[in-house]
Amino acid sequence: MIRSLTLTDFRSYASARLDVGPGPVVLHGPNGAGKTNVLEALSLFTPGKGLRGATAQEMGRREPGEAGGRAWAVALTLTGPDPHKDGGDEIRLGTGVQVAGAGRRLVRIEGETAQPGRLLDHLRPVWATPEHDRLFSDARADRLKFFDRLVFAADPGHAAAVAGYEKALRERLRLLVDGAEGREADPLWLDALEVRLAETGARATVARAQALTVLQAAIDGRSDRPFPQADLALAGETETLASQGADEATLTASIRDGMVRARGRDAAAGRSLFGPHRADLTALHRAKNRPAAEGSSGEQKALALNLILAQVGRLSTGGAAPVLLLDEAPAHLDADRRAALFDEITALGLQAFMTGTEAELFSPLQGRAAFVRVEGGELIPG
Numbered sequence: 001m002i003r004s005l006t007l008t009d010f011r012s013y014a015s016a017r018l019d020v021g022p023g024p025v026v027l028h029g030p031n032g033a034g035k036t037n038v039l040e041a042l043s044l045f046t047p048g049k050g051l052r053g054a055t056a057q058e059m060g061r062r063e064p065g066e067a068g069g070r071a072w073a074v075a076l077t078l079t080g081p082d083p084h085k086d087g088g089d090e091i092r093l094g095t096g097v098q099v100a101g102a103g104r105r106l107v108r109i110e111g112e113t114a115q116p117g118r119l120l121d122h123l124r125p126v127w128a129t130p131e132h133d134r135l136f137s138d139a140r141a142d143r144l145k146f147f148d149r150l151v152f153a154a155d156p157g158h159a160a161a162v163a164g165y166e167k168a169l170r171e172r173l174r175l176l177v178d179g180a181e182g183r184e185a186d187p188l189w190l191d192a193l194e195v196r197l198a199e200t201g202a203r204a205t206v207a208r209a210q211a212l213t214v215l216q217a218a219i220d221g222r223s224d225r226p227f228p229q230a231d232l233a234l235a236g237e238t239e240t241l242a243s244q245g246a247d248e249a250t251l252t253a254s255i256r257d258g259m260v261r262a263r264g265r266d267a268a269a270g271r272s273l274f275g276p277h278r279a280d281l282t283a284l285h286r287a288k289n290r291p292a293a294e295g296s297s298g299e300q301k302a303l304a305l306n307l308i309l310a311q312v313g314r315l316s317t318g319g320a321a322p323v324l325l326l327d328e329a330p331a332h333l334d335a336d337r338r339a340a341l342f343d344e345i346t347a348l349g350l351q352a353f354m355t356g357t358e359a360e361l362f363s364p365l366q367g368r369a370a371f372v373r374v375e376g377g378e379l380i381p382g
């Protein structure tokens with residue numbers, strides 16, 4: 001459980017601290033006050049990019065006129081899994097850059113530099129942002145990234161498989177384009193890259209298919225809630241094979257084959273037109289029997305929130321505690337859904353950090369959440 005957050009030269013904050021208890025936290029304040037910046041800081045405690053997908057340089061505080069961001073730090077104290085270990089069970093996590101402009105942020109656990117993947121032993125932030133209001137109708141690649149994040153929160157090996165796949169895909173395309181432009185390309189290297197693509201791609205496809213099954217079951221188990229349910233599917237050649245029960249070896253062979261066949265087309269197009277990176281997460285609004293992509297912002301938001309709540313539910317059953325980060329959650333939700341969301345968050349008994357411009361939007365949470373006013377670079381209780 002998060003006990004405190006400290007921000008140093010992070011985004012709009014010179015120095016700020018927030019102490020929290022076990023329940024939900026509402027961050028309210030005017031536009032540009034720095035509410036999302038707090039959620040972004042919390043989102044950095046998981047491998048990969050944070051909630052804005054920003055670089056380490058962008059996150060360092062800049063005064064007006066300053067060209068580059070400063071060195072910055074975000075620190076968390078957590079209470080560990082043993083509630084009886086009075087105070088001694090505190091864990092300190094930190095991230096940031098020590099030199100202004102550094103491209104890579106470091107992660108520290110108990111003061112020691114650690115692999116970002118180790119963060120998943122302590123905390124599993126899950127977030128929803130206003131961008132998810134168009135999740136199902138926006139770009140396919142963003143949707144796949146969103147889904148991959150849900151997959152690897154429970155299956156850290158998935159991130160490595162996807163990263164390995166993407167690296168090999170870039171190298172393969174470079175070779176193909178070189179070949180098409182008359183430069184010599186090593187055929188053995190091309191073969192080796194496609195073997196690697198087939199292995200990592202098949203592993204990623206299996207992990208996605210398994211996560212989809214678990215998430216769908218979690219969504220189906222939430223039929224008594226006022227949020228619309230989605231029927232999820234993964235679209236794509238390899239994904240269809242996986243949904244028909246093909247095992248990893250079959251998927252590996254099929255991707256390898258597909259890659260060889262796609263060489264000419266990819267070289268001509270200068271793009272990789274075949275493979276699991278082309279997968280898409282599709283959703284059907286069950287009650288309406290219509291594609292989620294056709295839904296209004298509010299409908300898509302409610303579907304995405306239901307998916308996030310299903311994710312949080314499944315992560316709650318084992319491993320490090322999920323922490324829910326909801327940026328502008330009340331926007332686009334009608335009063336009933338808003339109240340239902342707050343009831344769920346309270347019922348789930350987990351830490352949730354929510355932002356909104358008006359404290360009144362969260363009035364059903366009075367007495368159940370800590371309210372924090374964000375103003376002038378400070379985090380003020382109340």
Ligand SMILES: Nc1ncnc2c1ncn2[C@@H]1O[C@H](COP(=O)(O)OP(=O)(O)OP(=O)(O)O)[C@@H](O)[C@H]1O
Pocket residue numbers: 010011012013029030031032033034035036037038058059060061062063069355357
């Ligand atoms: N690197 C930085 N250095 C200094 N200020 C920054 C930096 N990055 C962002 N900001 C400032 O942070 C503010 C935006 O903060 P944030 O997005 O958290 O606001 P918000 O309270 O969520 O607003 P809204 O209600 O509009 O979503 C802007 O004023 C922006 O100029």
